[in-house]
Structures are given as C-alpha cells and as structure tokens.
Amino acid sequence: xxxxxxxxxxxxxxxxxxxxxxxxxxxxxxxxxxxxxxxxxxxxxxxxxxxxxxxxxxxxxxxxxxxxxxxxxxxxxxxxxxxxxxxxxxxxxxxxxxxxxxxxxxxxxxxxxxxxxxxxxxxxxxxxxxxxxxxxxxxxxxxxxxxxxxxxxxxxxxxxxxxxxxxxxxxxxxxxxxxxxxxxxxxxxxxxxxxxxxxxxxxxxxxxxxxxxxxxxxxxxxxxxxxxxxxxxxxxxxxxxxxxxxxxxxxxxxxxxxxxxxxxxxxxxxxxxxxxxxxxxxxxxxxxxxxxxxxxxxxxxxxxxxxxxxxxxxxxxxxxxxxxxxxxxxxxxxxxxxxxxxxxxxxxxxxxxxxxxxxxxxxxxxxxxxxxxxxxxxxxxxxxxx
Amino acid sequence: xxxxxxxxxxxxxxxxxxxxxxxxxxxxxxxxxxxxxxxxxxxxxxxxxxxxxxxxxxxxxxxxxxxxxxxxxxxxxxxxxxxxxxxxxxxxxxxxxxxxxxxxxxxxxxxxxxxxxxxxxxxxxxxxxxxxxxxxxxxxxxxxxxxxxxxxxxxxxxxxxxxxxxxxxxxxxxxxxxxxxxxxxxxxxxxxxxxxxxxxxxxxxxxxxxxxxxxxxxxxxxxxxxxxxxxxxxxxxxxxxxxxxxxxxxxxxxxxxxxxxxxxxxxxxxxxxxxxxxxxxxxxxxxxxxxxxxxxxxxxxxxxxxxxxxxxxxxxxxxxxxxxx
Numbered sequence: 001x002x003x004x005x006x007x008x009x010x011x012x013x014x015x016x017x018x019x020x021x022x023x024x025x026x027x028x029x030x031x032x033x034x035x036x037x038x039x040x041x042x043x044x045x046x047x048x049x050x051x052x053x054x055x056x057x058x059x060x061x062x063x064x065x066x067x068x069x070x071x072x073x074x075x076x077x078x079x080x081x082x083x084x085x086x087x088x089x090x091x092x093x094x095x096x097x098x099x100x101x102x103x104x105x106x107x108x109x110x111x112x113x114x115x116x117x118x119x120x121x122x123x124x125x126x127x128x129x130x131x132x133x134x135x136x137x138x139x140x141x142x143x144x145x146x147x148x149x150x151x152x153x154x155x156x157x158x159x160x161x162x163x164x165x166x167x168x169x170x171x172x173x174x175x176x177x178x179x180x181x182x183x184x185x186x187x188x189x190x191x192x193x194x195x196x197x198x199x200x201x202x203x204x205x206x207x208x209x210x211x212x213x214x215x216x217x218x219x220x221x222x223x224x225x226x227x228x229x230x231x232x233x234x235x236x237x238x239x240x241x242x243x244x245x246x247x248x249x250x251x252x253x254x255x256x257x258x259x260x261x262x263x264x265x266x267x268x269x270x271x272x273x274x275x276x277x278x279x280x281x282x283x284x285x286x287x288x289x290x291x292x293x294x295x296x297x298x299x300x301x302x303x304x305x306x307x308x309x310x311x312x313x314x315x316x317x318x319x320x321x322x323x324x325x326x327x328x329x330x331x332x333x334x335x336x337x338x339x340x341x342x343x344x345x346x347x348x349x350x351x352x353x354x355x356x357x358x359x360x361x362x363x364x365x366x367x368x369x370x371x372x373x374x375x376x377x378x379x380x381x382x383x384x385x386x
Numbered sequence: 387x388x389x390x391x392x393x394x395x396x397x398x399x400x401x402x403x404x405x406x407x408x409x410x411x412x413x414x415x416x417x418x419x420x421x422x423x424x425x426x427x428x429x430x431x432x433x434x435x436x437x438x439x440x441x442x443x444x445x446x447x448x449x450x451x452x453x454x455x456x457x458x459x460x461x462x463x464x465x466x467x468x469x470x471x472x473x474x475x476x477x478x479x480x481x482x483x484x485x486x487x488x489x490x491x492x493x494x495x496x497x498x499x500x501x502x503x504x505x506x507x508x509x510x511x512x513x514x515x516x517x518x519x520x521x522x523x524x525x526x527x528x529x530x531x532x533x534x535x536x537x538x539x540x541x542x543x544x545x546x547x548x549x550x551x552x553x554x555x556x557x558x559x560x561x562x563x564x565x566x567x568x569x570x571x572x573x574x575x576x577x578x579x580x581x582x583x584x585x586x587x588x589x590x591x592x593x594x595x596x597x598x599x600x601x602x603x604x605x606x607x608x609x610x611x612x613x614x615x616x617x618x619x620x621x622x623x624x625x626x627x628x629x630x631x632x633x634x635x636x637x638x639x640x641x642x643x644x645x646x647x648x649x650x651x652x653x654x655x656x657x658x659x660x661x662x663x664x665x666x667x668x669x670x671x672x673x674x675x676x677x678x679x680x681x682x683x684x685x686x687x688x689x690x691x692x693x694x695x696x697x698x699x700x701x702x703x704x705x706x707x708x709x710x711x
Contacts, residue, residue, distance in 0.1 A: 101506045108501040156501045162469030195469025266464035305632040345531035379529045383495035
C-alpha cells in the first residue's frame with residue numbers, strides 16, 4: 001500500500017481548492033454527494049499466468065466511493081479499493097481528486113490521485129468490465145489499471161464531433177514502484193480521444209496516447225542472476241499495482257465501435273473494442289529490438305436487457321530484463337464469457353479462459369480456467385463512460 | 387460599405403463581365419458575413435435530454451439550435467455517454483433535462499467530459515424539469531441493491547402529465563428569460579400564447595379521458611405513472627418484478643394466475659421496451675386483454691404541435707384499446 005504522496009499534486013489541488021472557496025458560499029444545496037460501494041467476488045478454478053485473481057473463492061476489486069460537488073467550481077471523488085491477497089484483505093486509496101467544472105473554453109483541471117485517461121479501459125472502474133480479468137495488455141503494462149498521483153489538464157474542442165486532448169503529469173510511482181533511476185516528473189501521459197455517431201445505430205471512438213516514463217524499473221536479484229522460473233516475487237506481482245513490463249516510452253491506440261438497433265442499447269447492442277500498445281526503451285541495456293507489444297480484441301453482444309455474451313483475444317510479446325540481456329516472454333489468451341445482469345446493480349458472469357503459446361512467463365499458464373464472477377453495487381455509483 | 391450596395395444588375399457602361407462577377411461575389415460575401423454575425427448573436431444552442439423537452443424548446447425559442455440526446459424509441463434510463471453526446475453538450479448554452487435521477491447513468495458523465503461550465507449543476511444553463519413540479523411516489527433512498535432502480539425523489543416520467551408539462555414550460559420560459567434577457571419578452575409572449583392553447587388541449591383531453599377513469603391496466607415499469615394518475619387509471623400490476631428489472635418467468639406466471647380471475651382492461655408497454663413478456667401475458671389471458679404499445683414521447687420534436695399530437699395519440703390508443711372489450 002503506497003499512500004506516500006508527492007507534494008506537487010497536493011499543492012496543485014490546494015491551489016484549485018482555494019481559488020474556488022470564495023464561490024462555495026453561493027453553492028446550491030440541491031446537489032448531494034453520492035456514496036456507493038461495489039462488492040466483487042470471484043471463484044477461479046485455475047489462476048491465470050499474469051492474472052490478478054488467485055485460485056479459489058476470492059474478494060476481487062471491491063470499493064467504497066464518494067463523489068460530489070465542492071462549491072460551484074469543483075467536484076471531488078474518493079475511492080478506497082480492497083481486494084484479498086494471500087488470504088489477507090488489503091485496502092488502497094485509488095482515487096482522491098478535485099476537478100474543476102467552471103473553467104472557460106472547454107478546459108478542465110484535475111489534481112490528486114486518479115486513473116490515467118490513456119486507453120479504452122484504464123479510466124473505467126474495473127467492476128464495469130465485460131470480462132473477469134483485464135486484458136493482458138493492462139495486466140502486463142499498467143498493473144491492471146494505472147492510477148497515480150498527479151495533475152491533469154484537458155481540453156474539449158468545440159467541434160461537432162467529440163475531440164479531447166489531455167496532458168497528465170504523474171509521480172509515476174504506481175507505474176514503476178521500484179525505480180533504479182528516475183527523474184521528475186516520473187511519468188507524463190499525453191492523450192487524444194475522438195468519436196461520433198454514425199447514423200442512429202452506430203457510434204465510434206478512437207484514442208491515442210503516449211506515455212513517457214522517467215522511472216527505470218529496478219531489477220530484482222533473481223533477475224540479476226538470470227534465473228528462470230520460480231521467481232519468489234511472482235506473488236508480489238499478482239496484485240501489486242505497477243507494470244510488470246515497463247519502458248521509457250509507451251504508445252497506446254484504442255478503437256471502439258458500438259452498434260445498437262435504432263440506438264436502443266438497453267435491449268440489444270454489439271460492442272467491439274481493440275487496443276494495441278508498444279513499449280520501448282526498457283532499460284539502459286535495451287536495443288531497438290527490445291520492445292514489449294500487446295494487443296487485445298473483444299466483442300460483446302447484448303441480446304436482451306439482462307443477457308450478454310462476449311469473446312476476447314489477447315496477445316503479449318515482451319522482453320524480460322535479466323541483467324544486461326533480455327529473455328523472450330510470450331503469451332496468448334482466449335476468453336469466452338456469458339453474463340446475466342438482472343438489474344443495474346448485479347452481474348453474474350461465467351468465463352472460460354485458455355492461455356497458450358507461453359514462453360518465459362512467471363507461473364504456469366492456465367490451459368483451461370473457469371471463473372464465476374459476481375458483482376453487486378450498493379447506493380450511487382458514477383455514470384459510466386462510453 | 388457603399389460599394390456593396392451597388393446593384394450588380396445595373397452595371398455602368400463599359401463594365402467588363404469580370405468586374406460584374408467580382409461585384410456579385412463581394413455582395414454575396416457581405417450578405418453572408420452579416421447573416422452569420424446576426425445568427426451568432428441570436429442563435430442559442432440547446433441540449434435536450436429527451437424529445438419532449440426539445441419540442442418545448444422549439445415552442446419557446448424556435449430559432450434555437452437544438453440537439454436531442456434521445457428519441458422515443460430509446461430507454462432514457464440506459465443511454466450511454468457517447469462521444470457525439472459529449473460534443474453536443476460541449477456546444478450547449480442550455481441543457482434541458484428531466485432530472486430526478488432519470489439521466490443519472492449518463493448525464494453526469496456528459497457534464498464532466500464536455501467541460502462546459504454553462505451546463506454544470508447549479509448553473510442557470512442546467513435546467514431540470516423535476517425541480518419545478520411535484521413528483522409522485524417518492525421513495526426513501528436505499529442502499530439495498532436488491533430494491534431495483536429506485537428513484538428517491540419520485541417517479542421521473544413526469545412528462546406524461548400535461549399539467550406538469552405546463553408547469554415545466556413556465557419554469558423553462560423564466561429560465562430562458564434569465565439567460566437571454568434580450569429575448570425575454572418574446573419568449574414570455576410565445577409562452578403565454580402556447581400556455582393558453584395548451585390549457586384548452588388539457589381540458590379537451592381530460593374530457594376525452596373520462597371514459598378511462600377507473601379502468602385497470604397492467605404496465606411494464608411506471609413510465610406512465612403520471613398519465614394513470616391524471617386520468618384516474620389504476621395500474622394493478624407491473625410486469626417488472628422490481629423497478630428497472632426486466633420481467634422474469636416466475637413473476638409473469640404469478641401475474642398470469644392473479645389476472646385470470648380479474649383481467650385488466652389493457653396491458654401497456656412503452657415503445658422502447660421488449661414487448662415479448664407483455665405479448666405472452668396477453669396470450670395467456672385468452673386474448674381477451676388487448677396489448678397497447680404507447681410511444682414513450684413525441685415522435686419528431688421538430689414538427690409543430692409535436693407534444694399535442696403525442697397526447698392525442700396516447701388518449702386515442704388507450705380509448706380504442708379499452709373500448710374494444
């Protein structure tokens with residue numbers, strides 16, 4: 001649990017907060033804070049290599065969240081997430097930020113701890129995911145989902161289609177938790193998102209992001225010795241936020257297309273999402289061929305208000321650092337799921353996952369794994385993104 | 387300036403064709419430029435969450451550019467915060483929505499992602515109709531996730547009561563006057579004119595609807611709770627076992643057994659709902675109970691009298707169906 005925060009995101013938050021205090025007396029009382037909680041439980045027949053769920057019955061990413069206005073100019077959100085790990089329940093502050101809502105010209109500032117807006121899934125709360133595990137891309141490069149301490153400035157363009165550019169400056173400590181060398185700021189993420197409707201039934205979104213990571217990952221002792229397999233720290237990875245495979249530069253592209261007959265997405269909807277990422281500059285010994293690459297392609301079909309089924313393919317190619325050289329890492333994953341959502345507050349999901357083509361992967365790949373997943377939400381929870 | 391008003395149709399002698407064309411272009415350019423400036427000064431952009439509010443905006447501010455987030459064949463509870471909607475929200479000077487948490491699943495995301503300060507909660511540019519009318523059926527807020535989609539403030543489908551539409555229209559006209567003082571008089575005049583006509587329509591509908599008083603219906607969700615209350619119709623059963631929960635076989639069978647003894651006058655579903663459960667139930671009740679599919683809102687808010695025609699349709703469909711028995 002890393003709650004140690006750097007001073008500058010806080011200072012920025014304080015500046016935003018103070019600048020709005022003069023307005024807060026005018027705030028209307030009709031905007032209430034919403035408090036909600038999410039319970040996530042899963043049973044896993046066999047843990048996946050690089051997976052985030054252990055074998056057996058286990059508490060997944062469950063959280064308690066509070067969000068609401070701070071005067072007329074600001075809003076805030078706090079989220080504490082818990083999960084069980086090695087039989088213990090661990091808690092972590094995942095979100096604690098203030099955000100402006102009164103800047104002109106489509107500008108928006110945010111400061112504190114929050115998930116980066118890169119990729120399609122990163123900013124989405126994991127309980128809204130369509131599959132039990134995040135794509136390999138996220139598990140390998142972003143610690144499942146990357147949240148960090150920092151500041152963000154976004155600009156939404158006044159265009160007839162959606163166009164948003166954003167710059168995030170983070171400490172980077174949640175991306176690379178132990179650094180051999182680092183410079184400040186630890187990580188910078190620049191991202192662009194665009195999208196629109198296409199007729200009444202189709203909508204699409206494209207995203208591109210570039211992350212500069214100034215924290216070079218420290219090598220573990222086993223890595224230094226070049227030992228293969230049986231790494232003791234495999235367990236630390238199972239749930240630690242922070243990238244398994246990092247590098248100086250990451251490029252991330254995502255595309256989403258949704259089709260709902262006549263736009264009535266509650267009854268029927270097809271959702272197709274593809275993501276691709278490439279990480280280069282792994283460490284000081286890396287050559288241009290030493291890059292990590294991962295991609296994910298998923299499709300989910302909702303055929304009635306309560307039922308969905310989906311399939312996902314994941315590919316990972318990485319170069320694992322061992323002293324001054326690198327070992328190949330390869331893994332493929334295929335997932336099939338069916339989900340029953342009797343109400344907005346509940347999801348029961350059965351998922352089959354098969355891993356193959358494993359090379360240099362910590363822990364045994366799961367040829368076949370069945371997972372039963374239950375998500376229950378209480379009270380208010382934030383509106384979902386596209 | 388004056389050169390632009392030289393008539394291109396009466397060229398002075400010796401004017402070449404080239405020069406005539408140049409004058410034409412200059413004139414056209416100036417007219418376009420003046421037109422664009424005037425349009426910028428006057429045309430407001432309005433984001434309407436549901437088509438009924440778009441229709442009302444067109445009554446009060448016909449020159450406004452209106453973006454409608456949903457149409458009558460979509461379930462307004464379950465809209466996604468699509469990129470196109472964020473872009474529309476970004477350009478809005480005023481957003482007109484129902485409120486009472488009807489849009490809780492998507493509107494807050496549009497407000498946040500649009501980064502448009504005019505349409506944030508608490509600003510005059512964010513108008514919620516539910517803030518200006520009384521709501522039926524308020525429920526205590528609950529953390530119980532098994533209670534269904536509970537709206538603590540009350541039933542948000544207030545647009546199915548024409549008297550509440552009138553109250554919302556008054557508040558919306560006032561809000562427009564506050565936002566655009568230069569047009570306040572015009573808006574107020576248009577509102578007064580509309581409100582008088584609307585009042586006569588309401589009297590007519592109330593009169594027509596007297597034959598529906600005391601009728602018993604089965605419906606899916608409380609989408610027409612206000613219509614039932616206004617016309618004195620009794621909703622004896624809900625196809626949804628819990629608010630917002632799609633009908634389940636067990637619940638439908640319970641209803642079937644109860645309704646066989648006392649069949650209702652009609653089974654009513656909304657246009658955007660899957661009507662398979664309702665059809666099954668109607669069939670099980672030996673075809674004696676008609677199935678009525680009512681449009682959730684106005685069909686095309688850009689048409690004149692869209693709201694009036696929607697209420698005409700609701701009344702005539704219900705009267706036709708219940709009269710058949």
